[in-house]
Amino acid sequence: MITDDELAGSHVLLTGATGFLGQATLERLLSSYPDTRVSVLIRPRAGRCAADRLTALLRKNVFRSLGERLGEEGLASVVRDRVTVIEGDLDSITLPADLDVVIHGASAVSFDPPVDEAFRTNVAGVAALYEGLAAVGSSPHVVHVSTAYVAGTRKGLVAESALDHEVDWRLELEMALAARADVERDSRRPEVLQRTLAQAAEQHAKAGPQSTATDAERLRTEWVTRRLVDYGRTRARSLGWPDVYTLTKALGERVAEQLWAHAGRPLSVVRPAIVESALRHPYPGWIDGFKMADPLIIAFGRGVLREFPGLPDSVLDVIPVDLVVNAILAAAARFPVTAPAYLHVSSGASNPLTFQNMYMLCREYFHNNPMPLADRGHVDPPSWRFPGSQQVELMLRAGERAAALAERLLLALPPSKRSQDWLTSLGRHQQDLVQLREYADLYGVYARAEVIYDDRRLRELHASLPTQRAAEHGFDPTAIDWRAYLQDVHCPSITATVRRAGQRRAVPTAGGRGGRQSLPLPERTDVAAVFDLEGTIVASNVVESYLWARLATLPRSSWLGELADLARCAPRYLYAERRDRGELLRAFLRRYAGARADELRALTTEALGDALLHRVMPEATRQIRRHREAGHRTVLITGAVDLHVEPLSVLFDEVVASRMHATGGVLTGFLEAPPMVDEARAAWLQQYAQRHGLQLDRSYAYADSYSDRPLLEAVGHPHAVNPDAQLFRHARRQRWVVHRWGAHTGGLLEVMLDVIGTDTTAGARIRGAKR
Numbered sequence: 209m210i211t212d213d214e215l216a217g218s219h220v221l222l223t224g225a226t227g228f229l230g231q232a233t234l235e236r237l238l239s240s241y242p243d244t245r246v247s248v249l250i251r252p253r254a255g256r257c258a259a260d261r262l263t264a265l266l267r268k269n270v271f272r273s274l275g276e277r278l279g280e281e282g283l284a285s286v287v288r289d290r291v292t293v294i295e296g297d298l299d300s301i302t303l304p305a306d307l308d309v310v311i312h313g314a315s316a317v318s319f320d321p322p323v324d325e326a327f328r329t330n331v332a333g334v335a336a337l338y339e340g341l342a343a344v345g346s347s348p349h350v351v352h353v354s355t356a357y358v359a360g361t362r363k364g365l366v367a368e369s370a371l372d373h374e375v376d377w378r379l380e381l382e383m384a385l386a387a388r389a390d391v392e393r394d395s396r397r398p399e400v401l402q403r404t405l406a407q408a409a410e411q412h413a414k415a416g417p418q419s420t421a422t423d424a425e426r427l428r429t430e431w432v433t434r435r436l437v438d439y440g441r442t443r444a445r446s447l448g449w450p451d452v453y454t455l456t457k458a459l460g461e462r463v464a465e466q467l468w469a470h471a472g473r474p475l476s477v478v479r480p481a482i483v484e485s486a487l488r489h490p491y492p493g494w495i496d497g498f499k500m501a502d503p504l505i506i507a508f509g510r511g512v513l514r515e516f517p518g519l520p521d522s523v524l525d526v527i528p529v530d531l532v533v534n535a536i537l538a539a540a541a542r543f544p545v546t547a548p549a550y551l552h553v554s555s556g557a558s559n560p561l562t563f564q565n566m567y568m569l570c571r572e573y574f575h576n577n578p579m580p581l582a583d584r585g586h587v588d589p590p591s592w593r594f595p596g597s598q599q600v601e602l603m604l605r606a607g608e609r610a611a612a613l614a615e616r617l618l619l620a621l622p623p624s625k626r627s628q629d630w631l632t633s634l635g636r637h638q639q640d641l642v643q644l645r646e647y648a649d650l651y652g653v654y655a656r657a658e659v660i661y662d663d664r665r666l667r668e669l670h671a672s673l674p675t676q677r678a679a680e681h682g683f684d685p686t687a688i689d690w691r692a693y694l695q696d697v698h699c700p701s702i703t704a705t706v707r708r709a710g711q712r713r714a715v716p717t718a719g720g721r722g723g724r725q726s727l728p729l730p731e732r733t734d735v736a737a738v739f740d741l742e743g744t745i746v747a748s749n750v751v752e753s754y755l756w757a758r759l760a761t762l763p764r765s766s767w768l769g770e771l772a773d774l775a776r777c778a779p780r781y782l783y784a785e786r787r788d789r790g791e792l793l794r795a796f797l798r799r800y801a802g803a804r805a806d807e808l809r810a811l812t813t814e815a816l817g818d819a820l821l822h823r824v825m826p827e828a829t830r831q832i833r834r835h836r837e838a839g840h841r842t843v844l845i846t847g848a849v850d851l852h853v854e855p856l857s858v859l860f861d862e863v864v865a866s867r868m869h870a871t872g873g874v875l876t877g878f879l880e881a882p883p884m885v886d887e888a889r890a891a892w893l894q895q896y897a898q899r900h901g902l903q904l905d906r907s908y909a910y911a912d913s914y915s916d917r918p919l920l921e922a923v924g925h926p927h928a929v930n931p932d933a934q935l936f937r938h939a940r941r942q943r944w945v946v947h948r949w950g951a952h953t954g955g956l957l958e959v960m961l962d963v964i965g966t967d968t969t970a971g972a973r974i975r976g977a978k979r
């Protein structure tokens with residue numbers, strides 16, 4: 209039997225126990241309601257069963273004080289004696305028949321999920337729970353946790369009563385669940401696939417056809433998700449709710465009324481506003497991850513939000529989590545006698561915090577406790593002028609357009625330290641813009657709300673608590689001092705993790721000169737270290753190699769003509785390079801047609817070999833040596849002609865290069881096999897690893913071009929060396945190691961002049977090569 213202010217002797221079912229509110233409710237039940245039994249509904253997740261998830265939960269901060277009070281064994285024994293785990297999803301559980309109270313908090317809480325996901329948990333899941341409860345024949349008092357925002361987009365005072373709408377939840381549920389099949393079908397239409405394919409090709413053609421196809425499929429699934437999100441958001445807005453979360457929560461209330469209360473069973477609907485960190489219990493500032501207002505506060509502190517589309521006089525209805533838990537448990541102890549009871553657990557009516565006031569208190573906090581900038585001092589918090597949502601939207605669009613243009617320009621620049629630094633800071637700026645866009649879209653509606661949630665019933669319930677109980681288990685929103693709460697409790701709590709993470713990030717992670725490359729490599733013989741040649745270990749490319757050989761064969765008087773011809777063909781080569789690396793090689797190697805293979809080999813071995821070895825970057829030599837010393841199999845993989853790279857074979861266990869076709873010792877200008885570029889490299893490496901028993905997830909690869917992405921992705925330790933802009937951007941996103949290895953010799957022509965100056969006979973012997 210439940211007494212007026214206690215749940216003594218009752219059996220409580222708690223859903224959503226692993227969530228923010230659920231953890232706090234479970235902790236309160238275990239710490240302050242010693243005579244209750246609790247069943248928790250937990251679904252298995254990420255390979256962990258429900259019981260394991262409960263064990264993990266007990267190690268979280270929310271149980272820290274209780275654990276300290278009872279000791280580890282004491283807490284474990286309380287859980288053993290009083291807690292039962294029910295494993296399952298809302299729609300697939302068998303419920304106990306002896307329940308007195310159900311606190312139903314489980315919910316999909318993201319504002320804009322795909323429409324079917326939101327409906328599955330917040331409408332179908334709710335219906336399944338009430339049907340399951342009815343099926344076991346008991347009539348517990350259900351405290352149905354909803355949200356104040358079920359009132360939808362409206363202005364003025366909202367009463368603590370049933371929602372007034374005619375929406376048919378069964379029909380909406382049926383349509384929402386059917387939406388995915390429709391959208392999946394649409395996403396396979398040729399017009400959609402052509403768009404995704406073209407978009408993928410623009411980015412990935414250089415990395416090969418499989419990379420393009422994989423990305424096209426990723427873009428298609430993203431399209432499906434975006435479309436389903438759009439279905440939900442638009443349907444919600446068309447019915448008067450800001451997003452699919454609030455729509456489905458509103459329909460969830462209707463399900464509870466129809467399937468439970470209308471059958472004469474006790475129902476209390478508790479509608480918290482924006483739940484944030486604890487005021488007092490389990491300790492001031494306790495919070496589990498970032499909640500609704502926190503990303504905004506942190507982005508503001510980091511200086512990312514220079515403006516925000518909010519109304520300065522709108523009320524940001526924040527309520528600390530412990531007040532919500534206390535209200536839920538107080539409501540749970542009272543049976544609503546005749547009709548369902550509705551409670552707003554909010555602050556806006558009795559102790560309003562305006563958006564402007566919140567901004568000023570947060571600004572003051574960040575002014576006194578600024579967020580650190582990695583190695584660059586501290587962030588000065590921005591000053592908002594609240595120019596109105598249209599103005600903010602214009603600023604945002606202008607910023608997005610400028611960033612897109614800057615990215616296109618930077619991606620076209622040749623790789624250099626400076627262009628990479630620009631790309632890095634542009635990347636950060638773009639992330640900030642994406643965040644601002646996301647926040648403006650998601651939270652803008654809430655920050656412009658002109659609605660107040662009446663809390664008369666909440667205050668009546670609070671006033672009915674005995675004084676002693678109210679002091680410890682109260683939920684009076686007027687007791688919150690906003691300055692003290694925001695500046696001494698909430699902001700320090702939510703920024704602590706970000707400040708710690710910032711400090712960790714300040715420690716360099718990418719290898720450069722020094723950096724990670726000096727860490728010892730694990731000694732083992734079952735791994736490979738694969739190196740690309742041009743741009744990675746030597747500062748040259750196929751054009752340079754050709755020029756080495758070609759100019760060496762010509763009298764100096766003909767050099768200008770040769771260079772002019774090369775310049776004339778350059779646009780064709782550049783175009784081929786942009787489309788496909790193999791195409792460039794095929795087009796370019798034609799220039800060797802007519803050269804004698806043995807003479808080219810002799811020239812390379814006798815004269816150019818030393819120069820090539822000299823042009824190996826010292827960092828590359830060191831890294832190759834370190835891999836060899838660790839027992840790794842070193843591999844050179846290149847699209848260059850094998851004749852040219854023979855001198856480098858001393859550095860590697862294996863050299864894989866392009867082979868030129870020859871007839872009667874004369875090169876035809878064609879290749880003997882397709883060139884070893886982009887995906888062909890990854891495919892070759894996979895077979896090679898199989899043949900030699902190598903573990904690719906422990907192997908290393910070093911390359912400089914985006915076309916090497918498949919090769920780099922084939923190994924566990926990818927290293928981008930002097931990457932081109934596209935690879936650099938990808939490496940940063942994937943947190944790969946980026947190296948900047950410098951050339952230690954002079955320019956190509958310098959080397960060539962040296963070579964040809966000292967050994968003119970080598971050049972003089974070769975005369976066949978033509979373009």
Ligand SMILES: NC(=O)c1ccc[n+]([C@@H]2O[C@H](COP(=O)([O-])OP(=O)(O)OC[C@H]3O[C@@H](n4cnc5c(N)ncnc54)[C@H](OP(=O)(O)O)[C@@H]3O)[C@@H](O)[C@H]2O)c1
Pocket residue numbers: 223224225226227228229230249250251253296297298299312313314315316317329333353354355356457479480481482483484499500
């Ligand atoms: N946080 C707020 O600011 C706020 C404000 C107003 C109202 N509320 C309401 O308060 C309640 C709790 O919110 P919260 O912030 O604590 O959310 P939360 O941290 O995301 O927790 C949601 C909980 O629901 C569980 N859950 C979700 N789908 C489920 C399913 N299909 N079957 C079983 N369990 C499922 C989750 O389990 P997993 O761990 O397995 O995912 C998790 O335990 C919700 O009803 C929400 O609408 C919250």
